[in-house]
Amino acid sequence: MSKYFNLLLVLSFFCLASCQKNRELYLFTSFHEPADGGLRYLYSEDGIHWDSIPGVWLKPEIGQQRLMRDPSIVRSPDGVFHLVWTTSWKGDLGFGYASSKDLIHWSEERMIPVMAKEPATINVWAPEVFYDDEQKQFMVVWASCVPHRFDKGIEEENNNHRLYYITTKDFKTISETKLLYDPGFSTIDATIVKRAPEDYVMVLKDNTRLSRNLRVAFAKSPYGPYSAASKPFTQSFVEGPTVEKVGDEYYIYFDMYRKKIYGAVKTRDFINFTDETSKVKVPLGHKHGTICKVPRSVVDRLLKNK
Numbered sequence: 246m247s248k249y250f251n252l253l254l255v256l257s258f259f260c261l262a263s264c265q266k267n268r269e270l271y272l273f274t275s276f277h278e279p280a281d282g283g284l285r286y287l288y289s290e291d292g293i294h295w296d297s298i299p300g301v302w303l304k305p306e307i308g309q310q311r312l313m314r315d316p317s318i319v320r321s322p323d324g325v326f327h328l329v330w331t332t333s334w335k336g337d338l339g340f341g342y343a344s345s346k347d348l349i350h351w352s353e354e355r356m357i358p359v360m361a362k363e364p365a366t367i368n369v370w371a372p373e374v375f376y377d378d379e380q381k382q383f384m385v386v387w388a389s390c391v392p393h394r395f396d397k398g399i400e401e402e403n404n405n406h407r408l409y410y411i412t413t414k415d416f417k418t419i420s421e422t423k424l425l426y427d428p429g430f431s432t433i434d435a436t437i438v439k440r441a442p443e444d445y446v447m448v449l450k451d452n453t454r455l456s457r458n459l460r461v462a463f464a465k466s467p468y469g470p471y472s473a474a475s476k477p478f479t480q481s482f483v484e485g486p487t488v489e490k491v492g493d494e495y496y497i498y499f500d501m502y503r504k505k506i507y508g509a510v511k512t513r514d515f516i517n518f519t520d521e522t523s524k525v526k527v528p529l530g531h532k533h534g535t536i537c538k539v540p541r542s543v544v545d546r547l548l549k550n551k
Contacts, residue, residue, distance in 0.1 A: 268541045271295075271489060272348075273498075274316040274328070274534030281305065284316050284328070286348070287531060288544045292491040294526040298544070300551040307341055307354045308332025315371040315434075315485065317535045319383070322376075327416065329372040329385055332356065338364070340372040340387060342416050348543060349550055359387070359411050359422050366391050367403050371485070373535065375437045377412075377467055384467055386410045386425055388433035388452075398430055399454060406431045406452055410468070426462065428474045436535065437467050438488045438495065446515050447471055448486045448497060457482045459499060461515050478518045483508060485533025496521065500533040507531060 273287035273295060283301040305313040310333040318328045326348055330341045339358035343351045360366040372387040389409055392402040408426040413419045426432065426447070434450040443465040451458050451474070458477035464470060485500040494511045497518075501508045507527035510518040 269538040270541050270544050271536055272318075272539045272544065273487075273531070273536050274318050275531045276313055276316060276534065277530050277532060280312040280314045280532070281310070283313050284330075285531075286547060287528065288547075292489050292496060292536075293521075293524065295528060295531075297528045297531075298547050298551070302348065302547075303328070303343060303351045303354075305330070305332065305341065305354070307356050309336045310334060313341070315373075315533060317371075317373045318537055319374045319376045319535075320537055320539065321383075322378075327374055327383065329357075329374045331370055331372065333368070335368050337369055338366055340369050340385070344416070348539070348547060355416075357385075357411075357416065357419060359385075359409070359419070360389055360391075362422070363389070363391055370406070371434045373434075373436050375467060378439075379442070380412075382412050382414045383416070384410055384412050384437070386435045386437065388435070390431075395427060396429070400431045400452075404431065404452075406433050408432055408435050408449070412468075423468075425469060426471050428460075428462070430456075430474075432474075434484050434486060434533075436486055436488055439467065446488075448488060448515075449474065450484050450486065451477065455481065457484070459483060459486050459497070463515075475516075478510060479508070487533065487535045489536040496525075498525070498527070498533075498536070505529070 271289040271292045275285040284303040286298040287295045289295045305311045314331040316330045326345045332341045338360040339356045342357050343354045345351045367390040370388045375384045388406040390406045397405040410425040411420045431452040433452045436448050438446045445464045447462045459479040460474040462471040482503045483499045498509045508522040509525045512518045
């Protein structure tokens with residue numbers, strides 16, 4: 246009897262060790278100002294308390310200013326990580342792209358020239374990569390200003406942004422660029438969440454002067470059409486939202502750039518929001534990226550590599 250008990254203990258130990266190794270953690274892409282340093286990471290076990298992973302993991306080598314702002318990452322079903330980012334404040338007609346199997350070794354950086362047919366474009370800001378599990382393709386959303394294209398309201402022509410997108414299955418063959426959303430005001434920093442089939446939420450920044458807050462819009466498809474933008478659910482002067490699901494609730498993180506801290510709200514329905522800023526822990530100096538889940542083994546390798 247004791248032999249069977251000991252065997253059970255041994256099997257239980259190995260099962261526990263294996264489960265811990267394969268348990269998923271939260272990974273948050275990051276950069277530090279002045280944004281020419283490169284890609285950084287944070288990680289969390291609970292999606293609320295975050296720690297830095299030391300080091301820079303990809304140095305920006307493309308674009309007029311060679312920046313790496315707004316790094317957005319998604320893991321495709323084959324386990325490959327796909328990263329997009331802002332390469333310059335102004336002048337570039339595309340965004341940066343690279344891929345990795347382990348978050349350590351990266352492919353050659355490439356510029357995806359999504360606004361090449363719009364040479365008057367001022368910028369390509371905050372590309373956000375989303376994987377469409379129904380169409381089995383990637384969607385990248387970003388903000389660009391094309392002067393004299395839209396009603397500018399109180400904005401200057403060179404600061405009047407709208408949201409555009411492309412789709413791709415491999416980041417080699419790219420679809421035509423299409424307008425995704427014109428809410429009637431300058432908007433940037435969009436991120437898309439799938440809650441269920443035909444149930445999508447887009448969190449976006451109203452970039453109008455004196456507003457600079459976050460709102461949401463809803464659609465039955467990630468490609469729209471989206472509803473009118475909601476009333477703001479944050480204070481002014483925030484940007485770079487990213488969304489993660491913790492249990493039955495969604496946490497929306499955002500950069501409170503004037504206060505130089507990170508804020509967060511939680512919601513179940515994207516209609517009612519609870520401020521969680523005092524409860525989340527995000528290291529100082531972290532600037533906005535996106536959150537995804539990765540196996541614990543991936544984070545362990547990152548921590549051991551530095």
